[in-house]
Amino acid sequence: MSFYTPNKAFAKNARVKNMCEYQELVDKANEDYEGFWDSFAKTKIDWFEPYHTVLDESNAPFVKWFDGGKLNVAYQCVDRHINTRKNKAAIIFEGDRGDKQIITYLELYYQVNRFANLLKEDFGVQKGDRVVIYMPMIPEAAFAMLACARIGAIHSIVFGGFSAEALRDRILDAEAKVVITADGAYRKEKPYMLKHVVDEALSGDTTVQKVLVVERNNEDVIWVAGRDYSYNELIKSKSSICKPEPMGSEDPLFLLYTSGSTGKPKGVQHNTAGYILWAQMTMEWVFDVKENDTYWCTADIGWITGHTYIVYGPLAMGATTVMFEGVITYPDAGRPWKMVEEYKINQFYTAPTAIRVLHKTGEEEPKKYDISSLKVLGTVGEPIDPPAWKWYYEVVGNAQCAIVDTYWQTETGGHVVSPLPGATPIKPACATLPLPGIIAEILDPKTGKKVGAGESGYMCITRPWPSMIRGVWGDSQRFEKSYFGDVKKDGKAVYFTGDGANYDKNGYITITGRVDDVINVSGHRMGTAEVEAAIKKHPNVAEVAVVGKPHEIKGEGIFAYVVLKSDSGIADELEEFKMINKVIQKEIGNIAVCDDILFAPGLPKTRSGKIMRRILRAIAKGEAITQDISTLEDPSIVEKIEMMIKRTKGTL
Ligand code: WTA
Numbered sequence: 001m002s003f004y005t006p007n008k009a010f011a012k013n014a015r016v017k018n019m020c021e022y023q024e025l026v027d028k029a030n031e032d033y034e035g036f037w038d039s040f041a042k043t044k045i046d047w048f049e050p051y052h053t054v055l056d057e058s059n060a061p062f063v064k065w066f067d068g069g070k071l072n073v074a075y076q077c078v079d080r081h082i083n084t085r086k087n088k089a090a091i092i093f094e095g096d097r098g099d100k101q102i103i104t105y106l107e108l109y110y111q112v113n114r115f116a117n118l119l120k121e122d123f124g125v126q127k128g129d130r131v132v133i134y135m136p137m138i139p140e141a142a143f144a145m146l147a148c149a150r151i152g153a154i155h156s157i158v159f160g161g162f163s164a165e166a167l168r169d170r171i172l173d174a175e176a177k178v179v180i181t182a183d184g185a186y187r188k189e190k191p192y193m194l195k196h197v198v199d200e201a202l203s204g205d206t207t208v209q210k211v212l213v214v215e216r217n218n219e220d221v222i223w224v225a226g227r228d229y230s231y232n233e234l235i236k237s238k239s240s241i242c243k244p245e246p247m248g249s250e251d252p253l254f255l256l257y258t259s260g261s262t263g264k265p266k267g268v269q270h271n272t273a274g275y276i277l278w279a280q281m282t283m284e285w286v287f288d289v290k291e292n293d294t295y296w297c298t299a300d301i302g303w304i305t306g307h308t309y310i311v312y313g314p315l316a317m318g319a320t321t322v323m324f325e326g327v328i329t330y331p332d333a334g335r336p337w338k339m340v341e342e343y344k345i346n347q348f349y350t351a352p353t354a355i356r357v358l359h360k361t362g363e364e365e366p367k368k369y370d371i372s373s374l375k376v377l378g379t380v381g382e383p384i385d386p387p388a389w390k391w392y393y394e395v396v397g398n399a400q401c402a403i404v405d406t407y408w409q410t411e412t413g414g415h416v417v418s419p420l421p422g423a424t425p426i427k428p429a430c431a432t433l434p435l436p437g438i439i440a441e442i443l444d445p446k447t448g449k450k451v452g453a454g455e456s457g458y459m460c461i462t463r464p465w466p467s468m469i470r471g472v473w474g475d476s477q478r479f480e481k482s483y484f485g486d487v488k489k490d491g492k493a494v495y496f497t498g499d500g501a502n503y504d505k506n507g508y509i510t511i512t513g514r515v516d517d518v519i520n521v522s523g524h525r526m527g528t529a530e531v532e533a534a535i536k537k538h539p540n541v542a543e544v545a546v547v548g549k550p551h552e553i554k555g556e557g558i559f560a561y562v563v564l565k566s567d568s569g570i571a572d573e574l575e576e577f578k579m580i581n582k583v584i585q586k587e588i589g590n591i592a593v594c595d596d597i598l599f600a601p602g603l604p605k606t607r608s609g610k611i612m613r614r615i616l617r618a619i620a621k622g623e624a625i626t627q628d629i630s631t632l633e634d635p636s637i638v639e640k641i642e643m644m645i646k647r648t649k650g651t652l
Contacts, residue, residue, distance in 0.1 A: 003425035004393065007400050010375055014288050014422020022423045025436035036437055037065070037466060041277055046080045047071050048246045051273070055464065061484045061493065062471070063464040064250050065274040072244035073253055073276050074150035077315035078112055079244065081105045089320045092294065092343060093139050096186035096326035103139055105318070108146075111139075114238040115147035122234055123178050123210045127152030127245055130255070132176040132208075133301075134158045134167055134198055136185030137325045140214045140231065141301050142311050144180045149253060152245040156255040156267065159302025160185075163589040164200035166265075170257050173267055174473060175207045180231075184217035188330045195221040202227075249273035255473050256304055258410040259527035260482055261498075261517045267473030268410050274466030278414040279313035285435065286404050286418050287376050289319045293346040296322035297378075298336070298354060303524075304410040305380055309349060313414070328354055333362025337369040337396075345371075348396075349378035349406075351523040352388060356553050359391045366396050376421045378404045381523030382555040383511055389428040407431035407459075407511050409497060410525070411483065413467030416440050417459075417509050430510050439463040441489075442501045442509065448489040451503065459501040459511065460487050462494045517613070519548035519556045524591050526558070528613075531594075534587035535560060538580055540568035545603050545611050549596065549620040557595035559620040561641070563602055573599055596620075598644060602637045604629065619645060 011017050016025070029036040034054040041054070051069030081088070086106040093101040103111070119125040131153045135141040141157075148155040156174045158167050171179065179202070184193045195213060199222060202208055213221065214231040222228075247253075253272045257265040289295050295314055299305035314321035322343060328336045328350070336358065340348060358365070377397050379389075384405060393403050402421030408414060416438045417431040424432050434440035441450050442457040451457035461468075472479040484493040500515040514520065517528045528546040535544045543563040551557035562580065581593040604612045612632065618625050619641055629635045 003427050004399075005425045006402055006422050010402070011422035013290075014420070015284055016420045016423045018423050019425075022420055022433075022436065029437045029439075033437075033463065040281060041066055041273070041466075044277055044280055045069075045071055045273065046076055048075075051249055057464060060464065061480060061495070062476070063468075065464075065466045066249040066277075069249040069273055070246040071249065071273055071276075072150065072247050073272055073312065073316075074112055074116075074146045075244040076276055076280075077146060077149075077312060078105060078109050081318045082109055085318050088318070089294075090315060091139055091142060092320060092322045094322065094324050094326070094339060095138075096330075097189055101139060108143075108315075110240040111143045112146040112150060113240045113242040114235050115140075115143045116150040116242040117238040118212075118231070118234050119147055119153065119178065120151055120242070121238070122229065123212070125151060125153050125178055127247075128252075129153045129178070130174040130176040131155050132158060132167075132171050132174065132179045134160060134179060134181045134194060135214070135301070136160055136182055136194065136216070137300060137323060138182065138185060138214070138216055139323060140182070140216075142323065145254075145301070145307075145311055146315075150242060150244050152247055152251065154252045154254055156257065157302050157307070158257070159300060159591075160194060161302070161589045161591050163586055164197045165587050166589055167197060168201040170265070170267075171201060171206065171208060173257070174255055177207065178210050178212065179208050180212045180214070182214040182216045183221045184219040185325060186217070188327055191217050191219060193219060193221075195219070199224070247272045250470070252470070254307065256307065256410055258304075259518055259525050259530055261527060261529060263527065263529040263533040265527070265530065266475075266478065266482065268469050269471045269473055270413055270467070271470045274468070275413050276312060276316055278465070278467035279308045280316035282414040282418075282435065283309070283313035283317045283319065285420055286406060286415050287347045287349070287378065288421050289314070289317065289347055291318075293375075294320045294322060294343050295347040295349075296324070296339070296343070296345045297349040298324060298328055299349070299351070299380075304413075305349075308414050329357055329361060332365070333358050334365040334368055337366045337371050340371045340374060341369040344373040346373055347376040347378065348374055349380065351381040352379055352384040353382070353522040353554055355379060355384065355388045355392050359388050360553065363391065363395070371396065372398070374401050376404060377401050378406055380406045380408070382520045383513055384429050386428040393428070402426065405429065405431045407509070411469040411497075412461070412465075413469070416461060416465075417511070427508065430504075430508050432508050434509070438465055440509070442503055443487050443489060443494070445487050448487060448491075453503050453505045453507075456500055456502045456512065458487055458515065459497045459499040459509075460489070460494045461497070462489055464495075468495065519558065521548075521551075521556050521558060521591065522554040526592055530588065531558060531560070531584065531592050534584045534592065535562065535580055537587060538583045540564050540576065541580070542566075543603055545613060545616050546594075547613060547617045547620050551595065554595075558592065559596045559598070560594045561598050561600045561603060561616055563600055598641065598648070600637075600641050600644065602634060602640075604635075604637050604641075605633045606631065607633050609633075616641075
């Protein structure tokens with residue numbers, strides 16, 4: 001496999017200019033781990049009070065970084081830039097319908113302060129209170145995040161595509177006091193509503209006292225007296241001065257619910273200092289954003305990528321970040337390139353699903369625009385396939401831009417394995433090397449030893465790092481069990497990501513995908529158990545098993561094997577398919593609907609009743625079954641299912 005070496009002109013001015021500089025950083029971290037982090041924490045963060053301890057591992061895996069320090073993330077992201085960048089664009093917003101807004105750092109400062117005062121004065125939000133944000137991609141969402149950070153409230157953003165049930169679960173788990181939402185937003189020029197979802201989520205017992213509604217669309221919404229308030233009205237009278245709350249390094253900054261192997265999503269908790277430090281450092285290293293650059297990440301703020309790489313990372317470093325409300329293929333697949341041309345975007349960061357769609361539906365579109373401002377192209381969220389990678393590199397990047405295939409997760413807070421654009425020779429679809437300071441290793445789960453070149457193993461991180469997950473909200477046991485239970489190195493439990501990976505002969509890391517019961521649909525992380533729990537709510541369903549199946553555009557699609565109750569009296573499978581997906585829409589949201597459902601006569605189970613998902617995964621993928629099936633309770637089930645799949649070929 002040949003490598004693509006960094007663009008020489010770019011490398012000359014990059015923060016990390018070559019592999020020697022990369023290696024120096026890696027060596028520094030290996031030789032003096034705490035010293036390495038100390039040197040960056042001291043210089044990158046504007047501390048209100050200095051920390052006394054760099055890393056406290058005495059209660060591992062519960063660790064403390066920069067203990068004793070006091071800081072404020074809103075101050076780090078906004079206030080400290082006022083002296084040097086007050087008139088610089090902090091956020092460039094483009095709405096779905098092409099409406100535009102440029103928010104300078106000074107303007108952002110005032111907006112955040114007013115918002116913070118509103119939460120404090122009108123809603124009584126205090127340090128440590130949980131605030132759920134259920135919002136579209138509009139600037140007020142970023143103001144809301146920073147306003148919470150300013151007063152020490154813990155935000156929990158719920159992606160706008162989640163249903164009322166899913167929103168309700170997350171509100172209740174976090175015991176949120178306030179929900180911030182909007183009356184609607186636009187998608188493909190059509191309004192879509194959010195407020196009624198909040199109303200439904202809050203029906204019945206709730207911890208929520210107040211709902212703040214940003215009036216973006218001026219839609220007709222129901223206002224519940226004493227509970228719902230208009231942001232546009234309340235904000236008018238708020239002072240634009242609000243003192244930032246001095247936060248301890250380990251005070252929680254936010255929760256973000258994500259899927260794991262079990263049915264219930266986990267509230268991943270990130271704390272203040274370590275998170276913001278790594279968000280800023282990775283922005284600087286991985287995207288190498290310069291003072292006059294314009295950076296665009298197409299993620300949604302409902303996911304971790306939106307948190308770290310639309311809001312916190314770019315603003316912490318004082319960059320200009322683009323926020324886009326719409327769909328990047330609307331009105332056509334030229335939309336992103338039109339925006340790159342117009343705003344002279346220098347770094348563009350998106351997901352493989354988007355790259356695949358843009359490739360398939362608009363292969364030649366980039367050539368219609370002047371996109372020569374691009375310097376770094378990023379990808380995140382799922383393994384990218386070489387054809388999409390090559391198109392991205394050759395057509396979008398004109399073979400001049402580095403592609404940073406950034407591997408990380410909600411739990412890691414920021415990138416952990418990624419090329420550095422001025423240093424790392426890259427190869428298609430390969431996340432390459434751990435970032436300096438991140439001790440990421442592929443281990444054999446049985447022996448805990450590092451695997452050799454060409455062997456598969458589990459992607460682990462063997463030392464704590466500053467932006468790592470600090471806990472699962474309200475469930476410390478689950479934190480230990482989920483992440484520190486599977487792999488031991490030298491007898492010590494290490495952080496396991498849930499992903500499989502391998503090294504090539506140069507030590508480059510390729511992520512092969514999840515090895516647990518998590519699937520990745522269009523970069524949206526989904527627990528198969530979560531989808532199964534939703535399907536089981538349908539009264540006709542007796543049993544269900546959900547697996548992932550390769551999908552040309554989405555990366556993975558959702559494949560459900562459903563056994564109907566014998567008395568369900570189903571005549572029309574298509575109707576049943578629709579009904580099941582309706583249940584999923586209600587329980588989770590559109591993002592979790594099944595691509596395929598096979599109505600099976602039974603499921604392959606061991607004699608003790610365990611469903612053999614590995615067999616079902618193989619069947620869904622059309623792979624040969626290598627496993628011994630003679631020990632199954634009813635081996636003939638496998639054959640029957642295979643026959644059914646053969647018969648339905650073309651439709652399933
Ligand atoms: C997958 C998204 C291959 C992986 C930031 C991980 C990737 C999960 C990559 C986390 C990549 C993320 N190559 N796979 N570059 N980046 N993944 O929590 O399976 O939504 O565990 O965070 O996405 O998804 P999450």
